[in-house]
Amino acid sequence: MEEIYNKLLCREDQLKNLLDFLGDSDEPLPASLFVSGSMATGKTLCLTTVLQYLNYKHVFIDCIECYSPKIMYEAILTGLSDDQVDVKCDSLWELINNLNKLGNNQNSYEPIVLVFDRAERLRNMDQNIMSTFLRLREFCNLNVCTIFVTHLIYDNFYFKVGAREPIKLYFPNYNKEELFKIIFLHQKSFVRHLTNNHNIDCDIKEELERPELFANFLNAFLSVFYRPCRDLIELQHMARVNFVKYCEPIIKNEIKSNDLSKLWRHIAPILKTSLELLYLRINNTKVPTQSPGKENGDTMQPQCYNFENTLKEELLSTKTFAQSFELPYYAKFLLIAAYLASYNPPKEDKRLFMKNHGKQRKKLQQVKAKAKINEKLNTQLGPKVFTLDRLLAIFYAILEERIGLTSNLLAQIATLVELKLIAGSKEIDLDSSKYKCIIGYDFISAVAQTVGFNVRKYLYDFI
Amino acid sequence: MESTISVSKGVFLFPNGFKKTKHSKKKPKCNLNERLSKDLWYETFKCNWELIENQLKGLHEQTYSVLLNDIVNYVKLINQEHEYDTLEGIIPSATLLTGVNQPDHVNQFLALINKIREDVTPHVAMINSQDAQTVKHFVENAVWQLIHGQDVLDNSADENIDNDILTQFRIKKNQCTVKTLLSWYQTKYMKQPPKKQKCSVLKKALVIIIPDFESFNCNILQDFVMIISSYVRLLPIVLIFGVATSVSALHKSFPYHVSSKLLIKVFHSHPSHVYMNQVLENIFLTHTSPFHLSGKAFELMTDVFLFYDFSVTGIIQSIKYCMIDHYYGDNIKSLCCRRDEIEETVNNLTVDDLENIRHLLSFRPFLEVQDCETKIALFKDNNFFREILSKELHKLHDYIHTFYLCIRLLSVFVKDLPKNTLGKTIRELYTKCSMECVTNTQPYRESMQLLNFQSQLKLIETIKNALKEINFDIPVTPLRSTPSKNNLHNITLKNDLGLDFAKTIRIHLLTFLRQIENACNDTSVFTNTDMDAENDLENINVPGNRYKLKEKLLKATRVERIQSEYEMIRSRFVCYLEEVFAKGLQPPHTQTFHEIIFFSDVSSVKKQIVGSPRGAIHTALSNPIHYLQVCSNISNLPGFPSSPSFSLLYVCMYVSACKQPTAK
Incomplete structure (x- = not known):
């Protein structure tokens, strides 16, 4: 019992x-x-x-x-x-x-x-x-x-x-003290995890095994993580990752293990950045055995290093997300066209995309109406559904060169649907298929930048 | 016609006693093969394509090997570490960012599976999104593959497996649940007495590959991950996701409680355009390739790649199509073969084939140069013509060798120039060079001018790179004459192309390299004076003295600059380069018999490679005969309707009417 x-x-x-x-x-x-x-x-x-x-x-x-x-x-x-x-x-x-x-x-x-x-x-x-x-x-x-x-x-x-x-x-959920107690129960395994992965001198090892050190770490850790996350498993995982970082300066003999304020100053920014990776579970441990040196191996390694750095940024911002993968040239324009079709009202198409659209007379009424709409911008209202015909029309309007409507082009639409950049049916039926662009403004402006296209110029909201 | 019930049914089925049997099915295929294999062009095509295919396979393995090794190592590592992972329910998983070129992924994942089977574990399952419409299908497929993939491999590898285990677990697909997997795994690995096998071999990871993450239904994947996570303590399962876009896609489709069950390690694969460049440069744009694309055709291929699909498999298939189109039904194309086979093939040609060759367009300019007697001989004497033909073809091969060498050299020299007017990669240069005489164009002249301003160090480096390129092309032989003895003024290009040409270029480049390296002293003196001038300028650069500065600058422009030794050599070197390129970079269509080796029929191929649905409908409506190829003679018949639906009906009637008597 x-x-x-x-x-x-x-x-x-x-x-x-x-x-x-x-x-x-x-x-x-x-x-x-x-x-x-x-x-x-x-x-x-x-x-x-x-x-x-x-x-x-x-x-x-x-x-x-x-x-x-x-x-x-x-x-x-x-x-x-x-x-x-x-x-x-x-x-x-x-x-x-x-x-x-x-x-x-x-x-x-x-x-x-x-x-x-x-x-x-x-x-x-x-x-x-x-x-x-x-x-x-x-x-x-x-x-x-x-x-x-x-x-x-x-x-x-x-x-x-x-x-x-x-x-x-x-x-009921555990509160802070209870979480502390429970995680503290596993102190041994935390230390073992640390000592298994690093080679450490004996006396430092003893220091690391002191429960006070772990208790201090846990206090610091929970003070940051308790608010956003109550999931014990996730907390244990994050604690494990961060405890290694906490102990790194001690292992390197840079900070004494009883110098608490220095240790706190060391770990505080690290905890904050790792807060952003909560639940994401990205494994950063490097594979120790690199494949035996080939010609490719040498050229690949600096690249790999770059990837490690960009990975975190990539997770955090849409812009780097958009740049992190490459789309074919026309696919980019198709995506832009899809975005424009989703976020512009169809009756403004003529004005936006045609060269000789006639003079737009600004009646007082219209100006007033627009001012009213302006409060809720189209770009903030979420995407609207558009038809394939409209997508292609806008695509040809924003693309400067003349190209034929080929099956490859239509296949690109299916690819974009597959990649979950556009929502819609995968089968292309010229008459009835409807789509919706499901990416944000940040993403599309990053894509447009790579092809030198100004999206704002063609968005009704910004005119 | 009694059996036809109604036109509205649209299909007229006449039972003609045709029985589907294996025997009869194979026969027509054999016939086709036999019929083809007799033809000369088919032999050559087959042999050449096999050559290219093998090269592709090699390159493919080489490119993927690094990445695959990394993943395999990761899987191995997990396999070993699994015992002392204390956190519960965490599935180790690898995420492979593949890029958006989905047709290429198939090969990549197949290679990965093979690699894992070889190195880590025989239990690998690959689940495509089509196979996983529901969780049930997903689990059943995965478990079935994990259990049975093993047997297939085992049977081929070694015979002494426990037969009772095999028979016990020949289960139906609808019995495949994770529970069955668990009990299977336990009987397989746990119950065996541990003394038989070593501890490390005992537990083998189960790898499940999900190649097209984006096209999966999120909910199904989530459920699957949750199911696996509850078993991961008992079963060493590793997941591998193939993600086309980016890691965030993974996090977007998994809620927190699912994504926290995964331990994700990210791997990046090569961007596909890098791979395409490699394929083109190493396989198709070399003198060893037996078949070459003309500039226009090549541009079409690369455009399709860059603008539409990013698919290397696609571009290879298009090139294959071009090759088929090039060879098909034309015996003279059998000359498009390896160099050492030319004589033999020339002798195999029939008189008709020779006549066809005489009709080639590029033969005419060649003919005009000859004197009267040879002209007559060329037309009358087949043997003489054969001799000339093989000689000319050898010349053509020499030319191709030089052409590619020059393109590679040009790319080395042009690569680092500012603005890149000519293009960076070899494929861009190839398109430019093979469409027109590049030495006459403005961008070429500009880049040569820029080359004339290059610094000494940079130039030395580029020359070294160029030498590397040549040495790669021709085996290095010990130089007989030390290049320093060669006087610069003796450097003139001989008339011959090919291997000798490359050798002379190598010697000349070495000479230049040495001279440029030695010329360093003089330039440093010169730069000193330059520095002085700069100092003067700085002194002057006080506010208020702008007028003086202007005067000084004007004066500076008027003063004739004395060329340093380096500059002199450099300008001579650039002149030399221009001479080389002018000789080597003649576009292919200026050569005699270029039609045999270079494929240039772009328009016909374009229709097949870049399909246009609306265009096709338009042609079909306006000119129905275009697609009803059977009936070129029908259209001349009286009363042929021009409306497509009617004409279709007409053709159907006509054809069936034609066939009726023959059937009876």
Whole structure:
């Protein structure tokens, strides 16, 4: 008992509840439990530890995996039967028949627990599946309990009729102190991770292993990261990455391990930049064994180095994102044309793209109307749908040279759709297909810059 | 005609007793092959294309090897480190930024799979977006490939695999779930007694490749990643994503809780235009290539590449098409072969073929130069003509050798010049040089002028590079005469082209190089005076003295500059270069028999390579006969309708009417 509490810090209340519900093997189990709480709050971990401790027969079902209910039924049956046999089970009644058969075979009233992880997926399945599992006890003569684990609350589950309310159990988020305690539990593994990857002198190693150092780091780390992220797993990952950086000056003997303010000044900017990479999980460790030197190898290496540097920028700004990959020349113009078609009203096309469009008389009314529209600029309103004909017309208007409408050109539109720069149907049908440009102004201006084209000149908003 | 029920059905099916059997299916193919293989041109084409294909394969492997090695090393590393990764549910994954040229990726990924199979693990699956319309399909495909890809390899590699495992896991596709994969993996690797195999071999990574990330449905991929992540503790799975645009695409389509399950390492592949340049420069734009494109055709190919699709596979296929078009049905094109085969092919030509060659346009200027007797001999005496022909073809090959050498030299000299009026890459230069006589053009003259201003160090460097280029072309032989002995005034170009030409250029360049290197002293003196002048200028450069400065500058322009030794040599060198290029860079269409080796029929190829749907419809509507090629004689028939739909119907009727009697 004590072991569990020591292993799972800060979840005492929940563990006690669980044990109260499930604990006594001579009593019947509750029909169903509903465990909710945000991601990485220890729901699954608590359940597994408790079930293992109680030594109940239990089956874990990850609902995301069960793209068809058949897989779920079979998983339940194979999990419950002791010997490895291939079970076939296509429908709910077959499942219940099988469960009953199982119940007849066993003599004692043995407790059985079915855990449905990521139960929110059950909502997308057949309506009656979840209702059935909620009252599974009533259908078969087993001491069975179904537990649903999900990050949604019970109100998000909607049942038409006759669902039996489960007992609800809520796992709250960890607060800062709890996070600190939990991450601190893994201090050894953090240090091992560090020492495995670097070769370090003995006395420095001892210093690194001092818990105070790690505690200090963790304090600094959580002060930056606690606000944007409560996900324990992500925090652990970021802590691991940053702890290495924290210790680097100590390893290099630049900063003493007890000089806290200096260490803080060293780590603060690093933490801030790595805050931007939260959840992105880019691995920057270099592959140590470079391929044996070929002629290409030499030329490639400086390039590689460049990539490493630009990668972060690329993630952060759209401009470098646009420049990071190269499009064919006409594809760029097609993209620009698509953008213009999406963000200009069609009736202004004549004025924008034709050379002799006649004089535009500015009536007072128009000016007023425009002033009104100006408050919500087209570019801020989001893209409008356009037809292929309009796209091609604008494309030919902004392209200076005359080229034929070739199949290669049309294929480019499909490619742009494929690359998710334009949304629309992949098949090109000259009459009916409609598209939408789904990239932003920053992106298009970066693309336009590479072909020397001024987008602003052709945008109705900026005239 | 009784069996036709209605015109409105559109299809007239006449059962003619044709049975689909394997035997009959193969026969016509064989016939075609046999019929083709008898022809001379086909032999040559096949042999040449195989040559090019092999070269391509080599180059392909060479370019991808670095990148692939990196990825494979990464996968290996993960495989080893997997045991002591403490964080749960994190899938190690590699992201390969491939660039937007999607047709090329297939080869790249196939090479990657082969490499991984060889070096790391036999369990590799590649899932295309078409195979993964739902999560179910996705998982089933992945698991099936992981389980069965192994067997295919094992059967070929070694025979002594446990047969019971094999038979046990011959499972149907709809039984493939991750659970089955897990149990399969455990029976395969865990249950085996560990003493049999070493520990490192015991656990082999499972690699799943997703080559076209962008075209996947996001939700499906997310689910898949989540499923895998719950198993990653038990199964060493590695994901490899092929992303065409950029890493952000990955993050855009994955929400946080999914992307935090991945550990992403990014790899960049070569930009495709670099690869294209390599392909063109190393394979097609060399004198060793048996087949050459004229400037116009070449420009068409590169334009399609640069402006439309960025696909190297595409450009290779277009060139192949040009080659087919060049060779097809024309025996005289069999002369377009390797140099050492010319004599043999010339002897194999029939009298008709020789007659065809006499009709070539480029033969006329050659004829006009000859005296009367040879003219008559050329027409009457086939053997004499054969002799002349092979001689001329050898000349042509010599010319090609020199032409490419000069282009390479020119590119070396022009590459670093400001403004780049001629273009940077060899392909650009080739287009320019083969379309017109480049030495007469303005950009060429400008760049030669700029060359005349180059600094000593730079010039020495470029000459060294040029020498490298020549040495690459011809094997280095020990020089018999030390070049320093050659007097500069003796440097004149002999009339011959080809290998000798290259050799003389090499000797001359070496001479110039030495002279320029030695000329350094004099110039430094000269620059000193230059410095003085500058100092003077600085003194003058006080406000108020603008008038004086102007005067001084004017004076400076009037003073005849005394040429230093370096400058003299430099101008001589540039003159020499001009002479070389004027000789070497004659455009191909000035040569005799250029039609045989250079492909120039752009217009017919253009129609096939760059299709234009609206143009095609227009032609079909205005001139339906154009596409109904069968019936050139029909159009002359009375009462042939001009409206396309009617004419189509007419042709159908006509053809079926023609066929009826033959069928019976």
